[in-house]
Amino acid sequence: MGKNTKDGKDGLYILALVLLAGPFYVNDFANLYVKSWSWWLFIDYTGVKFFPLALVFWLIHSKKMKANQFGLETTSVVSFVLVAVVVTLAGTLIDQNFYPLISTFPGYKALGSMPQIGNTFWNWVDLTFGLFMVGVCEEVVFRGFLHTFLGRYFNNFFAILVISSLAFGLIHWSLGLHAVVVTSIIGALFMGFYLKTRSLPPIMLAHFLINFIDFAGVIPKSLFKLV
Numbered sequence: 001m002g003k004n005t006k007d008g009k010d011g012l013y014i015l016a017l018v019l020l021a022g023p024f025y026v027n028d029f030a031n032l033y034v035k036s037w038s039w040w041l042f043i044d045y046t047g048v049k050f051f052p053l054a055l056v057f058w059l060i061h062s063k064k065m066k067a068n069q070f071g072l073e074t075t076s077v078v079s080f081v082l083v084a085v086v087v088t089l090a091g092t093l094i095d096q097n098f099y100p101l102i103s104t105f106p107g108y109k110a111l112g113s114m115p116q117i118g119n120t121f122w123n124w125v126d127l128t129f130g131l132f133m134v135g136v137c138e139e140v141v142f143r144g145f146l147h148t149f150l151g152r153y154f155n156n157f158f159a160i161l162v163i164s165s166l167a168f169g170l171i172h173w174s175l176g177l178h179a180v181v182v183t184s185i186i187g188a189l190f191m192g193f194y195l196k197t198r199s200l201p202p203i204m205l206a207h208f209l210i211n212f213i214d215f216a217g218v219i220p221k222s223l224f225k226l227v
Helices: 010-027 029-033 037-061 077-101 120-151 157-175 177-197 201-215
Strands: none
Touching (some): 010 029, 010 120, 010 157, 029 037, 029 157, 037 120, 077 177, 120 157, 120 177, 120 201, 157 177, 177 201
16 A cells, blocks of 8 residues: 655655665675675675665764664663574574575576685674674665665555565575575565564674574584474
8 A cells, every 4th residue: 555755855765775775786796797805895895884884874964864764773672682582593594494495496596606705814804793784784774774765655564575575685686596585585584573673783683693604604504404
């Protein structure tokens, strides 16, 4: 069901959407064409970490938007811990089990990937600070702001959930169709909890932990494999 927006700010919200979400779709071209891990990190940190955060800070500081429009709301300690744990566990189970479940489905293979970081120090910086920034930035853009944007035109829970999850899944387009499908499902999980709690910090933490478990090799992924 549509909604009428009468505050005259549609142009601002559309421009913000393009500037915030657009770089995530363009950034995947680095997986195809950039072979130097140092340049890859520079492009990634500049395009989809520091730039989105700087823009969000400016929008809030200039009072063009409010912090809660990006999901930046606090919650109780109990709620924070409970949501973070449940979303981490559910997201990790999806991440570690859905790929084999859909492996026989038609699709396209990965078109490229991140170059392997050839320096131990920078590798761990990316696995800790970098993945934490991924959780923060992707949640602010694809949960917090996208919910605010879609909420201007839809008051339907299901519509917001589906559109936002597909938008999130498609930022992983270079990794193949199966990656798009799985990340869309995880995105729906994130948005579902955000729609219920209206607080992104615990989901940001869960997002980081899911990625850390998947990439760092510190916690055995076999603990979460059911198939």
